[in-house]
Amino acid sequence: MNLNKNYANVNDSYLFSTIAKKVAAYSADHPEKKVLRLGIGDVTLPLAPAVIEALHSAVDEMAKKETFRGYGPEQGYDFLRDSIAAYYKERGVELDGDEIFVSDGAKSDLGNIIDLFSQDNVVLVPDPVYPVYVDTNVMAGRKIIYSDATEANGFLPMPDYSVDADIIYICSPNNPTGAAYTKAQLKEWVDYANKKGAVILYDAAYECFIKDDELAKSIYQVEGAKTCAIEFCSFSKMAGFTGTRCGYTVVPKSITKGGLSANKMWLRRQTTKFNGVPYIVQRAAAAVFTPEGRKQIAENLAYYEENAKLIANTLKELGVWFTGGEHSPYIWLKCPGGMGSWEFFDYLLENAQVVGTPGAGFGVNGEGFFRLTAFGSKEVTKEAMERIKNLLSK
């Protein structure tokens, strides 16, 4: 037996452990100082009442022989796939039910989908980026090339026809930069992918934060996307499901090559290597789409959006350049005074006791940038902004 040597090439990330160590050391030296965390990438509000009610009711079904559910369809129950299809329809996207696959989350599907593509495909990843796109392809031994996301392009790189890519990752609204593509910009990517015969893996996990109709909530709002794009979405940020685990992936039937259908392959992959999402969780996810569910999650999202707006307004006031803050829970700012990412991290921790995430941790182009998030409480966000205002306006 030999182990997969590609794993030796995966870089260990010390980003969050280094942050934790620095904060612990600072707190030990300054026990009297209250540290405010705006680095958190996880939701903090509880599940919506409609979701809780659906969970309790589904648990009760599991307690009785007559309503107990064993193995379900690997690709998800129709009651949930139908709700997801209706959600797409609201945005003008028509999907067949069997183009929608319910999963335990976008991260799993983004990691597993690459099994569908041959080994020699070249992968194009933006930098800076959510590390999973790179790591999963390093594990598979694929060649990875990068597109530069920079201040100059507003952290929204556009296609370069001199570059030949087979698998293209796009995350919009982006983690970590909060930048979101317009439909017109995405159309350029779709055209590029169709021209090159490439596939776009479109991570829409933050689509729920989009309020502007110019911006795409789904890549299928763009003409031509159904022949080149697979879309990943999740209830994690939309409805606080980070610990409840449910997402969905759309694999259009029109993505084919050499007699193979990506849709049929994904169905085969999921029926062979996956056994579906818990019935109770699927009931919870379906409750998100009920009128009460929609109203309640909109309130939760508004809470985070208020925080994002507060951070964005503070930075505007201070004249700090940033992306995100609107249509995204992330705010990606240029470190003031030409500071490096970690330099600014230390500066903020020591002088304002505010913790964020150094942009350098997300890629080469992240150096000199810094991520704040809107997932904290209103009180903490408010106090953190006051401290930052006091510090940076000196």
Next chain:
Amino acid sequence: MNLNKNYANVNDSYLFSTIAKKVAAYSADHPEKKVLRLGIGDVTLPLAPAVIEALHSAVDEMAKKETFRGYGPEQGYDFLRDSIAAYYKERGVELDGDEIFVSDGAKSDLGNIIDLFSQDNVVLVPDPVYPVYVDTNVMAGRKIIYSDATEANGFLPMPDYSVDADIIYICSPNNPTGAAYTKAQLKEWVDYANKKGAVILYDAAYECFIKDDELAKSIYQVEGAKTCAIEFCSFSKMAGFTGTRCGYTVVPKSITKGGLSANKMWLRRQTTKFNGVPYIVQRAAAAVFTPEGRKQIAENLAYYEENAKLIANTLKELGVWFTGGEHSPYIWLKCPGGMGSWEFFDYLLENAQVVGTPGAGFGVNGEGFFRLTAFGSKEVTKEAMERIKNLLSK
């Protein structure tokens, strides 16, 4: 972009759809006849009260900001990993907590684990077999060889040193044959694997049915297994979690090769491509190990075991050769009168209105054999056995 051509080599299985069609056609022609199904591979009893209580209580935690849980550790919460470690300890197996990985089920992990091994490894699979072992390796383009499970070896093939295998699948108690290895027999496989430098992927999903101390409930009860075996287990059959989704995989730290550690690689795989099992489901799984949980699941298992015993006794009376029925919910019988698997299927359906699963659907060596399962109700099992007794004793 090119799609993974190996997917074109995966055989579509029509086993269960063919069965469904045949039964539907028979019922349409004979609406007055009551068809009894003993082909079912899924549990039918509801979740145990202790599990239901734990689910409700965890759902309530998710409803309040103070107790809400977001992202958890990908490898599972300590409260559950500690319970699993204690369960192993009862059987004399000492595991470190970080050798245990909680997952959404054995099928997922059995499918995903092969990413850890290099492409050129040769895979040894018993025939007949649970189709997932073969299909996942066909998708990855690996060479597969077979070991023959036959009436002569009681459907428990033993190692052949003239065969060089790198990855060895063992399922005990077996699906579909119900046959279970003794510790002494497993020791021979462990010795073979250690000698050849191979890895054993040990599927212990049915260990909860083992009552005899001679038989292995875990491969780690066998000396030397920790340097060559990865074990997969599940709450599916043990506690009726087929629709609730929780399992666990043990990757010992002592499985290493060429400077790589399988344990560290699996941790990296799971943290990169998985986001953990729902918190509420992990609380449900932990409840299985409480004194009340243990008592309640034992009652459920006893129900299925009673059915298995009834089937086994009927076949003994009739002089039909079979494996399983003890230490397993499956009964694998030799079709009487030299009938083929499908021939016997039709014979049983037409003359006794009993549905089982043709052994030929599980591999070449399954031809001439037939699987019955103990997951039906006591009433159905009893009536089916009376009909079979009447038919075969004619």
